[in-house]
Amino acid sequence: MSERIHNLSPGPAVLPLEVLEIVRENILNFSGSGLGVMELSHRGKEFRRIIDEANLTLRKLLNISDDYAVIYMTGGATNQFSAVPMNLLSEKTCGNYILSGVWAQKAIEEAKRLGRLHLAGSSKEQQYKCLPKDISLSNDAGYLHFTSNNTACGTQYLSEPECPANVPLVCDASSDLLCRPLDVKKYGIIYAGAQKNIGTSGVTLVIIRKDLLERIPENLPLLLDYRSYTNFESMVNTPPCLPIYILCETLKWVERSGGTAEMFKRNQEKATLLYDAIDSSEFYQGHAEPECRSLMNVTFGLHDTSLESKFL
């Protein structure tokens, strides 16, 4: 596969070659079923097996307890920017947000339109070069939302921000889910569009603590109500079957490769290599503060900023 190139673009990322080969193998005939994988009925036993395997593998990889539901939605993180306040807030509670970069900003803009909002912390004044240091929640916090990895800024939470036990912690993990072991019990909701780390665009993985389902108000649009998925095993309507299959194969690949501990090791090694090169260079200059640096997105500029546009 010498012709495969590096992808440094925004949006969908590269997938493991092994996963692509398995997908290719099943486009015309899935597991000898006589139908291609995207032609299977979502009500049939073959697709049932795919979604069960995805659930099981994810639960194993992140050690997810039965207190949590795993569901498959669409619309990426953007749809969750709406779903989180719509499902979790009441008249009496307010969404608390940590502003650590452009994706957090987008989540905040959407939450502002749909409910009340409190900014619990921000590193905007530091040009997002670090993670916000002082986090202060409102008394009526319905949840605390943060973005675990800030792609364009190059910062990442390698442990969770502090959050009182009675406030659900909500995490947009779209660009770093499975990059490291995670203590799911610390979270109320973890969501991730699949296209960065765990598959292809078109499916969003949501891990939600089941007790939170009781707060959901009535009369939300059907596909924005988390219960439409938890009550029907993500099949209230035809789900995005092919993206779910690719997600499943990617999860199985992570498991075969050694799980999240091994992913963490690989990401650390790759990042160290790049940051060492940047730090020892008189030409390149790291963007994020060293203690907040992302293992997923290594951001840098040039010491001589006047050369940057030429460099790009």
Next chain:
Amino acid sequence: MSERIHNLSPGPAVLPLEVLEIVRENILNFSGSGLGVMELSHRGKEFRRIIDEANLTLRKLLNISDDYAVIYMTGGATNQFSAVPMNLLSEKTCGNYILSGVWAQKAIEEAKRLGRLHLAGSSKEQQYKCLPKDISLSNDAGYLHFTSNNTACGTQYLSEPECPANVPLVCDASSDLLCRPLDVKKYGIIYAGAQKNIGTSGVTLVIIRKDLLERIPENLPLLLDYRSYTNFESMVNTPPCLPIYILCETLKWVERSGGTAEMFKRNQEKATLLYDAIDSSEFYQGHAEPECRSLMNVTFGLHDTSLESKFL
């Protein structure tokens, strides 16, 4: 491909073999780009070309004028059941619906939760064996919604229900779009989940008359607002890239095969063959009334209904 089987199940349908072969060919390396089709950035020129080609091909196939926008959403028809009332209704207007089968019923249930509703016609008392005959709109009709093909009932509109010019006609065409030439000018909105006729699940095609965008109220959830798609060429966030690619290849296949006129001819031939066999049989019995019969879903039972469970 002697091992390929027939798919008589609900949900996703079979795709043309040619389309599957093209998809398979591009999983590892799209058009020599060095990246698989699902690894392309949605902001890059290759994906831009895919979405432009899908637009152009669809516009040609259905002769769509510039008065209409073509957009790609997610969540299938179910998401449109919410989007249509949320985008088109005001305090003063009411959604008008034709109840012709189980999918129309679902659209109605969702619309009832989200706004005011008027039942403009129904064939429920006829067990959906025919299309509703008397259509009567309310004075405050914001639109008239109908389901063009009723899968489980086996009825189909081969021409549009009558609708006053000042009321937008909205059509769920999920199971028969492109099965025949269509006069798009008669419609306000046509939507279709791709998995039955025009691709794979995970993408929903929406054709919307642009003047309707002016009615959309503020502060809808971002991905339920049609303008989020029309304003950003369906890329306000990462779209379902692989399903859009497969949709594009299916549209191109329809065009190569002779377009909607040829599809109509093929569907008529196939349906005639089946209905003739049913009508001349003393064993089988057609479900739908002959003048309302669907070219897409041929429904039948047995004359001796006591044998039906054994037959299945």
